[in-house]
Amino acid sequence: MMEAPALSTLKADKVVDARGTACPGPLLEAKRAIAAVPMNGILEVISSDEGTTTDVPLWARKVGHDYLGTVAEGGNWRIYVRRRK
Amino acid sequence: MSGASVHPVVAHDEISLGEAAAPPTEPTPQPSGLSMVVFSGELDKVLAAFxxxxxxxxxxxxVSMFFTFWGINVLRRGSPVTTSVKKTAMEGMFGRMMPRGPDHLQLSTLRMGGLGTRLMKREMAxxxxxxxxSLVRSAREQGVQFIACQMSMNLMGLKKEELIDGITIGNVASFIDAADRSRITLFV
Incomplete structure (x- = not known):
């Protein structure tokens, strides 16, 4: 896990804006998007619902990626995942 | 001295446990995955399932989903299909009265003669x-297996050509087989 200041310096290889979707949308978006991230690259998921900040880390762990951390920002959340497989 | 008298008893127990245990069998793979029975044909319940x-x-x-009884209607095509086999009057009536596919399901509560369902769909959008x-479509894109219950189809007079493509038709053994290979089973 990384702290917010360190997270905000990360350069995401792909950003997926999941603000227009509700459960299970963000998971489906993350699954689709991670395929376009190079190995060990970083995916950033932007969400407007807090539940997604619980679910995306669980998804990452289950599927085998590294969850790096989440930054809260003006009612949205930026969730960072490193592709590991 | 007392320790010496206890020890043989324990050893004996261990031996009899060993004798009672089943002979080693082929290692079965660790079950994983999700199997579901979709019994309900109501919009809210089917939404939860998907x-x-x-x-x-x-x-x-x-993931494998077994559609039975009212749930079979989720797999119907949206528009009427002329079947190769003629239906009985009762089967025809079932066919006309039951919802044709995901877009025609009603809520289980607050239905209000269809108004509640329309309002809920508007709120969802x-x-x-x-x-x-859209959830049915993405489940299929993700490789979720759909099994239609043959018994329910027969009971309600639904023919294979009335259901969407790419589904398997089976009976209880199909579900049990899927459930046996999965680690989570849900009945909706």
């Missing part, structure tokens, strides 16, 4: 909650 199915598939679990048709 939300869970899609989430599980996104988390890389193999407003709040970006995916509709059932």
């Amino acid at each position: 939300t869970i199915a899609n989430g599980a598939a996104a988390m890389d679990l193999p 407003r709040k970006h909650v995916a509709g059932l048709e």
Whole structure:
């Protein structure tokens, strides 16, 4: 896990804006998007619902990626995942 | 001295336990995945089933959904199909009265003669909650297996050509086989 200041310096290889979707949308978006991230690259998921900040880390762990951390920002959340497989 | 008298008893127990244990069998693979019975044909319940199915598939679990009784209507095509086999009057009536596919299901509560369902769908769209048709589509794209219950089809007079493509038709053994290979089983 990384702290917010360190997270905000990360350069995401792909950003997926999941603000227009509700459960299970963000998971489906993350699954689709991670395929376009190079190995060990970083995916950033932007969400407007807090539940997604619980679910995306669980998804990452289950599927085998590294969850790096989440930054809260003006009612949205930026969730960072490193592709590991 | 007392320790010496206890020890043989324990050893004996261990031996009899060993004798009672089943002979070693072939190692069975660790079950994983999700199997579901979709029994309900109501919009809210089927939405829950497909939300869970899609989430599980996104988390890389193999998912299989067994559609039976009212749930079979989720797999119907949206428009009437002329079947090769003539239906009985009762089967024809079932066919006309039951919902044709995901877009025609009604809520289980607050139905209000269809008004409640329409309002709920409008609210879902407003709040970006995916509709059932879209969830069915993404479940299929993610490789979720759909099994239609043959017994329910026969009972309600539904023919294979009235259901969407790409489904398997089976009976209880199909579900038990899927459930036996999965680690989570849900009845909706």
